[in-house]
Amino acid sequence: MSDNAAGLDPRSILKEFKKNKISHLVWLPDSETNFMYQVMTSDKDLTVVPVCREAETIAIAAGLQLGGKRTVVLVQNTGIFESGDSIRGIALDLNLPLLLLIGYRGWVRHGITKDSAAFYTEHFLHSWGIDYYLIESDSDAHLISHALSSAEANSKPVAVLLGREYS
Amino acid sequence: MVVPTMQSNRRWSLVSSRPDLDLPLTGCMGKASSMALGLALAQPKTRVIVIDGDGSLLMNLGTFVTIGEQAPANLIHVSFDNGVYATTGGQPVPGSHRVDFAAYAKSSGYRSSHQFEHLEDFISSIEDLFSAEGPVFINLKIQEDLDDLSADERMAMPSLVKNYPAMKDLFAS
Ligand SMILES: Cc1ncc(C[n+]2csc(CCOP(=O)(O)OP(=O)(O)O)c2C)c(N)n1
Ligand SMILES: [Mg+2]
Numbered sequence: 001m002s003d004n005a006a007g008l009d010p011r012s013i014l015k016e017f018k019k020n021k022i023s024h025l026v027w028l029p030d031s032e033t034n035f036m037y038q039v040m041t042s043d044k045d046l047t048v049v050p051v052c053r054e055a056e057t058i059a060i061a062a063g064l065q066l067g068g069k070r071t072v073v074l075v076q077n078t079g080i081f082e083s084g085d086s087i088r089g090i091a092l093d094l095n096l097p098l099l100l101l102i103g104y105r106g107w108v109r110h111g112i113t114k115d116s117a118a119f120y121t122e123h124f125l126h127s128w129g130i131d132y133y134l135i136e137s138d139s140d141a142h143l144i145s146h147a148l149s150s151a152e153a154n155s156k157p158v159a160v161l162l163g164r165e166y167s
Numbered sequence: 168m169v170v171p172t173m174q175s176n177r178r179w180s181l182v183s184s185r186p187d188l189d190l191p192l193t194g195c196m197g198k199a200s201s202m203a204l205g206l207a208l209a210q211p212k213t214r215v216i217v218i219d220g221d222g223s224l225l226m227n228l229g230t231f232v233t234i235g236e237q238a239p240a241n242l243i244h245v246s247f248d249n250g251v252y253a254t255t256g257g258q259p260v261p262g263s264h265r266v267d268f269a270a271y272a273k274s275s276g277y278r279s280s281h282q283f284e285h286l287e288d289f290i291s292s293i294e295d296l297f298s299a300e301g302p303v304f305i306n307l308k309i310q311e312d313l314d315d316l317s318a319d320e321r322m323a324m325p326s327l328v329k330n331y332p333a334m335k336d337l338f339a340s
Contacts, residue, residue, distance in 0.1 A: 049208065049237065052229025059198035063205020068338035089195035090202070094331045
């Protein structure tokens with residue numbers, strides 16, 4: 001389940017979580033982030049909370065954060081579309097410094113994506129005023145810490161897109 | 168701590184003794200139980216009560232399964248099952264006479280699940296229900312009772328957005 005063919009080792013992401021004392025990951029899996037599943041679910045310091053539908057993740061994360069737990073949400077870009085009203089009514093309205101880790105389905109480094117999920121992803125984040133960063137390989141993983149600090153400094157949600165290309 | 172939503176929001180605000188600990192979810196239909204779950208998981212020693220609506224439950228039905236899977240012992244999930252979208256004028260909720268919310272909760276892994284149609288029955292069980300190990304689900308079949316609030320009254324209602332800034336460091340480590 002965990003490969004690092006795309007140059008991104010799940011342990012680099014876990015290391016960032018640990019550095020930032022993240023204790024909870026609210027997650028609905030997808031192909032783009034499947035490579036992290038084993039590592040995240042078997043780490044004893046990280047509690048993974050699986051959900052049935054992505055819109056739950058934002059509200060669960062808000063409850064966990066209010067309860068003092070440092071929490072990250074991990075969903076596919078399609079799941080972000082599913083979560084629109086929760087992003088609006090909870091993450092944005094409460095000014096939650098919440099990290100949204102997003103599997104970037106359809107992302108291509110060169111050329112033009114044929115997947116509307118990818119086409120709309122950045123438009124969608126722009127329209128909410130949510131800043132985002134792209135992670136492709138281990139050398140980008142430090143952007144997670146950067147994104148978390150900016151979320152906290154600005155009291156607002158922030159996104160990190162996980163770009164993995166499929167041939 | 169109590170997370171009321173929709174009509175229970177105003178009802179609860181009339182009786183709450185600790186409004187500073189209430190999390191009234193006014194928008195974000197369906198997500199009150201999810202927020203309550205997060206809070207219950209984060210603070211296992213705090214009893215968390217969510218007062219849901221029937222329409223709201225149908226909008227986030229997977230919440231039963233997510234809660235059942237986590238099974239927080241400190242969570243009580245109450246539903247105001249009035250058969251209508253009372254907040255928006257009393258339009259019927261689809262399937263309201265067929266859907267068995269208590270059965271959903273039970274098959275999703277709640278430790279116990281109940282339905283009450285008579286106030287007296289509910290009142291006589293209330294102590295047991297609220298001291299039982301959770302997650303507990305309590306579906307209250309209630310009559311529709313529409314509010315006719317002015318715009319000003321609506322604006323004055325308690326809301327999470329108003330309460331949150333003062334609450335956000337409540338459990339800060
Ligand atoms: C996503 C979304 N869709 C529709 C609405 C409009 N709306 C507000 S309250 C409500 C009805 C809620 O019904 P229920 O959960 O049964 O609560 P009640 O008002 O009966 O207490 C609706 C449809 C909304 N706020 N959000
Ligand atoms: Mg209703």
